[in-house]
Amino acid sequence: xxxxKTVMLLxxxxxxxxxxxxxxxxxxxxxxxxxVAAGMNLFTFWNAxxxxxxxxxxxxxxxxxxxxxxxxxxxxxxxxELPMPRVYIVDTPAPNAFATGRNPQNAAVxxxxxxxxxxxDDEVAAVMAHELGHVRNRDTLIMTMVATxxxxxxxxxxxxxxxxxxxxGGEDRPNPVAAIAAVFMAPFAAMIVQMAISRTREYGADKAxxxxxGDPQALASALSKIAGPAAHTRNPAVExxxxxxxxxxxxxxVSDLFSTHPATEKRIAALMAMEGGSRIVRxxxxxxxxxxxxxxxxxxxxxxxxxxxxxxSRKSSPGRSALDPNRRP
Numbered sequence: 001x002x003x004x005k006t007v008m009l010l011x012x013x014x015x016x017x018x019x020x021x022x023x024x025x026x027x028x029x030x031x032x033x034x035x036v037a038a039g040m041n042l043f044t045f046w047n048a049x050x051x052x053x054x055x056x057x058x059x060x061x062x063x064x065x066x067x068x069x070x071x072x073x074x075x076x077x078x079x080x081e082l083p084m085p086r087v088y089i090v091d092t093p094a095p096n097a098f099a100t101g102r103n104p105q106n107a108a109v110x111x112x113x114x115x116x117x118x119x120x121d122d123e124v125a126a127v128m129a130h131e132l133g134h135v136r137n138r139d140t141l142i143m144t145m146v147a148t149x150x151x152x153x154x155x156x157x158x159x160x161x162x163x164x165x166x167x168x169g170g171e172d173r174p175n176p177v178a179a180i181a182a183v184f185m186a187p188f189a190a191m192i193v194q195m196a197i198s199r200t201r202e203y204g205a206d207k208a209x210x211x212x213x214g215d216p217q218a219l220a221s222a223l224s225k226i227a228g229p230a231a232h233t234r235n236p237a238v239e240x241x242x243x244x245x246x247x248x249x250x251x252x253x254v255s256d257l258f259s260t261h262p263a264t265e266k267r268i269a270a271l272m273a274m275e276g277g278s279r280i281v282r283x284x285x286x287x288x289x290x291x292x293x294x295x296x297x298x299x300x301x302x303x304x305x306x307x308x309x310x311x312x313s314r315k316s317s318p319g320r321s322a323l324d325p326n327r328r329p
Contacts, residue, residue, distance in 0.1 A: 010041050010145065041145075048144040049100040049108055055244060056237045058088035058110050069116070072125055073109060073132075080132045080212045085109050094233040095119070095226040098247040099131035100144045107135045114233065119222055126209060126219035127226075130249055133208025139201050143247055199262050206267055210274055220271040226250055227264040 014037040021033025044051070063070045070087055077084050085101070088110035095115040101107035109131045116124060134140050210216035227250045235252045238245050245252050251261050261267075 013037075013146075014041065044145050045102060045141075048102065048141075049106065052098075052100045052144050052244065052247065053088060053108060053110065055241060056088075056090045056092075056110065058090045060086060060088050062087070068121075069111070069124075072121070073128060076125060076129050076132055076212055079214075080129070080136050080208075082107070082132060082136055085132070085135065089113060089116075092233075092235065092237075094230055094235045094252055096230050096235075096248040096250060096252055097127050097131050098143075098249070099134045099140050100247065101135070102141045102144070103138065104135050107140060109135070114229070115226060118225060118229070122213075122215060122218040123222035123225070126213045126215055127222050127249055129213035130205050130209030130219060132212055133205035134201075136208055136212075137201070137204050139205065143201075146246060202261050202267065203270060206271055207274070210271060216271040216274040220268045223250060223264055223268055223271075 014034070017037040017040075018030045018033045021036075022030035025032065061070060066087070066089065069089075073087050074084060082104050085099070085104075085107040086109075088108055090110055090112045092112045093114040094112055095118045097109070097111040097115055099107060099109045109128060111124070111128065115127065119127065134143065206219060210219055213219065230248070230250045230252050233252075235245075238252050246261075250264060
């Protein structure tokens with residue numbers, strides 16, 4: 001099914017790319033766009049993971065540079081019966097994570113320093129299990145290709161704003177009205193294609209992640225902690241290419257209109273249905289469902305801060321990253 005979705009997605013984006021080529025260069029522009037799109041699809045298939053990792057200035061880590069985090073991914077990959085992926089860290093305060101790669105044999109997973117600092121070990125493991133769920137479900141190819149190709153379409157539309165010409169009329173003069181329309185419509189059309197695919201995919205990865213880490217409550221707790229901060233923390237990679245937002249476990253710096261993810265509270269509710277219980281926790285950005293603590297201890301409601309109240313057993317120690325070798329194993 002994912003293979004069919006990939007073909008449909010590439011066909012839709014290629015058609016959009018050709019349409020923009022025709023708008024800016026007539027029939028010749030459309031043919032040129034077709035050739036460019038074919039080459040781009042082929043190049044992206046083989047290199048999209050490298051492109052995405054470079055967009056984020058991600059640095060690869062191993063058992064010597066980040067032993068605890070690397071061992072965590074090793075354990076989760078064994079649980080998922082997957083080959084060991086490459087492991088990356090992105091230096092940004094925005095708490096998030098993503099997976100990339102055309103197949104499980106060429107996969108990579110990445111976490112931001114903001115996420116590692118905010119969550120406890122169990123929550124970090126649950127988030128990375130979610131990303132490995134994408135790998136196991138073979139979502140990463142379509143996710144990564146969308147991010148790169150939709151970004152290219154946005155670049156072409158912006159290029160057309162300054163250099164576009166009327167199509168089909170043989171007149172070599174700028175057509176600013178058509179170019180401006182393309183600037184607004186092309187990224188929107190690409191986002192519509194993403195939205196048609198991404199929302200159900202996140203539920204599947206949540207389910208797979210809960211199974212891989214064996215702790216739906218930890219994933220629910222992680223989502224409730226990072227959703228607000230991720231949406232309101234500046235993310236340069238998303239600012240440069242908004243299509244990269246659909247790679248992340250939670251939306252990052254995008255409006256609800258353009259979100260490629262289901263509502264976080266609905267995802268948490270689905271996870272808590274797996275766990276067997278839930279309750280409402282209120283915070284400044286809205287209402288979120290969250291797991292009860294494992295010992296059923298009551299928790300307080302946080303109405304002043306930007307994060308939801310979490311079970312005390314899950315509150316992270318300030319400044320203690322999962323990369324810190326002095327943290328508990």
